[in-house]
Amino acid sequence: MLVFILGAFVATAYYLEVRVRDRALEVRVAAVSKLVEQKLDKDTNLMHAVLRTMMRNQVIEAAFAKLDRGALQREVGPLFETLRTDHRITHLYFNGPDLVNVLRLHSPGQFGDLINRDTTTKAREQGVAAHGLELGPLGTLTLRLVVPWHRDGALLGYLEIGEEIGSLVDEIHESLSIDLLVMVDKDRMLPQQWQHGQSLFKRQGNWDRFGTHALVAQTISHIPDALNETVLQGLHAGGSAVVADRDRVLHLAMLPLTDTSGQRIGSFVVMLDISVLQKTFQTTVLGTTLLSLIIGAGTLGLFYFALDRVERDYQRQHDLEHQLLRLGTEHQRILQIEKLSALGTMVGEIAHQLNNPLVGVVNLAQLAVREADDPVRTRELLREIRRAGADCHALIQSMLRFSKVSSFESKPTSMAEVMEETVLMFRQTESRQLPVETRLPKEAVVLTVDPILIRHALFNLLMNAAQATSDEGAIVIGLDFEPNPDDGAPGWLLSVTDHGKGIAPEILDKIFVPFFTTRSDGTGLGLPVVQHVALLHGGYVSAGNQSGGGTRFAIWLPQEPKLPRQNEPDSLNYVA
Ligand SMILES: Nc1ncnc2c1ncn2[C@@H]1O[C@H](COP(=O)(O)OP(=O)(O)O)[C@@H](O)[C@H]1O
Numbered sequence: 001m002l003v004f005i006l007g008a009f010v011a012t013a014y015y016l017e018v019r020v021r022d023r024a025l026e027v028r029v030a031a032v033s034k035l036v037e038q039k040l041d042k043d044t045n046l047m048h049a050v051l052r053t054m055m056r057n058q059v060i061e062a063a064f065a066k067l068d069r070g071a072l073q074r075e076v077g078p079l080f081e082t083l084r085t086d087h088r089i090t091h092l093y094f095n096g097p098d099l100v101n102v103l104r105l106h107s108p109g110q111f112g113d114l115i116n117r118d119t120t121t122k123a124r125e126q127g128v129a130a131h132g133l134e135l136g137p138l139g140t141l142t143l144r145l146v147v148p149w150h151r152d153g154a155l156l157g158y159l160e161i162g163e164e165i166g167s168l169v170d171e172i173h174e175s176l177s178i179d180l181l182v183m184v185d186k187d188r189m190l191p192q193q194w195q196h197g198q199s200l201f202k203r204q205g206n207w208d209r210f211g212t213h214a215l216v217a218q219t220i221s222h223i224p225d226a227l228n229e230t231v232l233q234g235l236h237a238g239g240s241a242v243v244a245d246r247d248r249v250l251h252l253a254m255l256p257l258t259d260t261s262g263q264r265i266g267s268f269v270v271m272l273d274i275s276v277l278q279k280t281f282q283t284t285v286l287g288t289t290l291l292s293l294i295i296g297a298g299t300l301g302l303f304y305f306a307l308d309r310v311e312r313d314y315q316r317q318h319d320l321e322h323q324l325l326r327l328g329t330e331h332q333r334i335l336q337i338e339k340l341s342a343l344g345t346m347v348g349e350i351a352h353q354l355n356n357p358l359v360g361v362v363n364l365a366q367l368a369v370r371e372a373d374d375p376v377r378t379r380e381l382l383r384e385i386r387r388a389g390a391d392c393h394a395l396i397q398s399m400l401r402f403s404k405v406s407s408f409e410s411k412p413t414s415m416a417e418v419m420e421e422t423v424l425m426f427r428q429t430e431s432r433q434l435p436v437e438t439r440l441p442k443e444a445v446v447l448t449v450d451p452i453l454i455r456h457a458l459f460n461l462l463m464n465a466a467q468a469t470s471d472e473g474a475i476v477i478g479l480d481f482e483p484n485p486d487d488g489a490p491g492w493l494l495s496v497t498d499h500g501k502g503i504a505p506e507i508l509d510k511i512f513v514p515f516f517t518t519r520s521d522g523t524g525l526g527l528p529v530v531q532h533v534a535l536l537h538g539g540y541v542s543a544g545n546q547s548g549g550g551t552r553f554a555i556w557l558p559q560e561p562k563l564p565r566q567n568e569p570d571s572l573n574y575v576a
Pocket residue numbers: 460464465466468498500501502503511516517518519521522523524525526527528551
């Protein structure tokens with residue numbers, strides 16, 4: 001992704017650089033074209049002013065009228081020198097009315113030839129001033145102005161003034177900060193004449209550098225080696241080119257060079273130095289790429305470390321889950337083993353409980369066989385056998401009752417009614433007629449419970465209380481509002497208090513274990529049943545000794561019925 005973004009960035013930057021560069025060159029080329037025109041106009045005007053001043057001079061006029069070469073040179077010579085040094089005027093001619101040269105100020109030794117270039121012929125034909133760029137036979141590219149000179153309506157001749165292209169390109173070079181090459185088509189000159197012109201005017205032109213063009217003027221000392229004929233062809237076709245030149249990068253374009261008759265005689269090559277732009281572009285791209293790579297690498301590294309940590313955390317969590325799962329399975333197994341061992345204990349207890357009466361039955365039966373002759377003794381033994389059998393029967397019955405606890409049907413039940421019914425039942429069963437006091441709250445309490453189970457549990461508590469009470473101490477059965485001490489849920493405490501012998505502290509944690517009993521005729525199933533019933537109702541059982549002697553057992557029942565917690569009293573269900 002980063003590489004893609006970087007690629008896109010570099011491509012965009014390059015595209016922008018090319019556009020900026022092309023636009024800059026376009027602007028310069030347009031400026032050059034305009035400046036050349038302006039400069040030609042301005043220089044023509046200047047030259048025109050010079051000529052007009054000269055034409056107003058009586059002495060010069062008289063000398064020209066007499067075609068007096070010596071007088072002309074004397075009069076105009078110093079002026080020409082000033083023009084040459086200060087204004088770069090390179091040519092000044094006096095031509096006769098027939099265009100035959102009278103005097104060349106720049107080359108006084110040469111005269112008498114016919115000058116029939118475009119500007120001169122145009123000036124003669126039209127009778128007015130003519131100007132324009134002209135390529136001389138010696139390879140001189142000059143801006144010329146030819147003005148006809150009349151005196152009193154008669155034509156004296158023609159004045160001609162000119163400046164070479166070199167000064168023009170120098171000025172453009174300075175004002176636009178570009179370099180220029182001026183090239184002329186070789187077809188328009190003869191090499192010998194060109195060479196003659198070069199030596200005559202001490203010019204720096206170059207005939208051989210390019211195949212089709214001769215170099216007339218240039219603003220740089222060194223022509224880039226990369227600028228060859230092929231590049232030139234491309235420029236000629238209207239394109240641009242970028243060439244390297246020593247420590248510079250140049251952007252090139254071409255402008256046509258036309259002479260006064262409108263014919264293309266050569267070209268300007270405009271050269272814009274784009275080294276700074278390229279350098280800026282390269283440093284920007286390089287800097288940004290490097291920075292992006294560093295940031296990218298940093299980010300990737302960071303991600304790598306973060307992901308590594310996440311992965312390690314995940315692995316640790318996975319391991320923990322695995323361990324928990326294993327622990328869970330082990331826990332299940334332990335529970336299973338516990339259940340099995342509880343089952344073993346229970347079977348042992350049952351066997352133990354049944355064994356005593358059965359041993360009695362067997363022994364008594366043996367005795368009865370031996371003493372069969374004595375009917376009185378036999379009858380007595382048989383009675384004993386029946387009692388032992390009845391004990392077994394009672395044990396089996398209580399176990400069956402215990403097993404019935406697992407059926408559970410709750411409904412809104414008046415607690416006062418349940419309590420009164422149980423007390424009634426208890427009175428019928430308990431032979432000693434112990435006083436039972438019932439303490440009910442003022443309001444009617446209706447709870448969603450299974451009345452049969454509650455009655456059963458309450459009955460067990462009453463029986464235990466009675467069994468623990470030796471004297472005439474009263475048993476109190478009460479119902480009090482009490483929130484759950486664990487979560488504060490509203491509920492009711494159904495309690496049975498006696499004034500009996502109390503529970504020894506060392507057995508206090510064993511009394512709810514199935515088959516635990518301290519009574520010779522006990523089954524040890526009473527309190528487990530009570531606890532089971534409490535748990536089925538979402539409550540609990542508490543037991544404790546009273547400070548004044550005796551015990552208090554209480555079943556806490558929630559105000560709002562909860563779903564029966566079938567799983568918790570699981571260990572009590574094994575008989576079912
Ligand atoms: N109200 C009580 N006062 C003193 N001890 C009690 C009382 N209730 C129960 N116990 C003790 O708890 C034991 C277990 O009681 P329980 O489960 O009902 O079996 P069981 O009545 O058959 O012995 C009793 O043997 C007795 O030692």
